[in-house]
Amino acid sequence: MRHWSDTRTAALLVASLAVLSFAQDRTTEQGEAQITDPNQECAPYFYAPSSNAINSFPPIWTVATLLASDTAGQAKWNSISASIPTDIQPKGQPNGSTIGVTYDTVNDPDCWWTIRQCTTPKRSGIPSDIASIPEPKTMGYAFDDGPNCSHNAFYDFLASQNQKATMFYIGSNVMDWPLEAQRAVADGHEIGAHTWSHRYMTALSSQDAFAELWYTMQAIKLVTGVTPTSWRPPFGDVDDRIRAIAAGLGLETIIWKYDSNDWRNGVNGITPADVDADYGYFISNSTSGTFNTVGGIMLTHELNNYTMSEAIKFYPQLQSAFSHIVPIGVALNKTQPYVETNYSLPSFSQYVGGTTATNGSSSSGGSSSSGSGTSTASSSTASSSSGGSGSSGSSKSNGAAIAVAGVTPVLVAGAALLIASLAL
Ligand SMILES: [Zn+2]
DSSP states (O other): HHHHHHHHHHHHHHHHHHHHHHHHOOOOHHHHHHHOOOOTTTTTTOHHHHHHHGGGGOOSSSOOOOOOHHHHHHHHHHHHGGOOSSSSOOOTTSOOOOTOOOOOTTTTOOOOHHOOOOOSOOSOOOOOOBBSSSSTTEEEEEEEEOOOOTHHHHHHHHHHTOOEEEEEEEEHHHOOOOOHHHHHTTTTEEEEEESSSOOOOGSSSSHHHHHHHHHHHHHHHHHOOOOOOOOOOGGOOOOHHHHHHHHHTOOOEEESSEEGGGTTTTTTTTHHEEEEEEEEHHHHHHHHTSSSSBEEEEEEEEEEHHHHHHHHHHHHHHHOOSSEEEHHHHHTOOOOSSTTTEEEEOOOHHHTTTTOEEEEEEOOOTTTTOOOOOOOOSSSSSSOOSSSGGOOOOOOOOOOOOOOOOOOOOOOOOOHHHHSOEEE
16 A cells, blocks of 8 residues: 555656656756746756766855866966066955055055056056947947846846857856857857856966856856857956956956946945936936947946846836947957857847847867867857766766756955945
């Protein structure tokens, strides 16, 4: 009797799981993209390529360290470490505290953006940050902190407008939400790196800062098949030491001159009205001619539903205020945004002429994190497929659902305010 009961219970369980899996397909990018219930969207899931590779990466949401077993990472570090300035020491704490830091804020010898928004390095041989874009009356459109598990409504909106953007992804989020990262590539957005654990980079040792970027690049490669060539420092916190590390990894540093402060909503008294005013300030600058010769970049986020709803709310006004809204790479005519050469963005003239789709396809199937994805070029629409074995070997059964997700990061919002109120 007991045996029968257990069997029946098991059968019911299987049946209910079957219904559940029919209702929400969490095995493919296409299936995930169709989930609209935020509660379902943010349920952790197993995805073999990334879930099985977690031992090839630092623990998520902790400051990355270069793994002793990572021979490719060790080799890359060894190849660039000599190019990193040794006369710049880490500053403050990874949470943004600068208590006890002494720094010449008048002369700003390290071109520390956090202090004076410096974007032109004081050391030679280091590329300048990109804080504006060359195309007039144009907005470089970018969102930080994704992939967010509940971004489908926002990405659906962008798709409905045939609007592409640059998504600066956090490596830990990519490991948590790999199918959501794939959606960005499938939708034709450009992906850049936004570090592994979203700490203040200038506070980290050079090797840890390297690891923050390196493992973010590897995570994006693992789940999307492409390796970014741009990054954005969390909180804008970059100096010549960190710039040199990024340059050694082939990453352009993308910054901004305007901040929507959407990420600060609810922090230190910042209200939705304040955020609306900051959007309005950027828009009024455009209508008054500020961007008539050089286009603008404003800091906005995929951080939560509020920041994404703000982006949707202000999109019509941005469209009216600017002649063009384009991904950062498109604004820079950077038609090859990834290490992999089988994938290209439209040029600026192509994009504003109506050709907004990306070219090429990517596949992460089976390749190691340092290999190039196999390619089958398609005419106009990018596709991304994954499901390969990843860097740690063949897939195991989905039955052992190792939930690598479920941790909602508490970003160190407000810490930048702390810096602003200290040492200046
Ligand atoms: Zn961020």
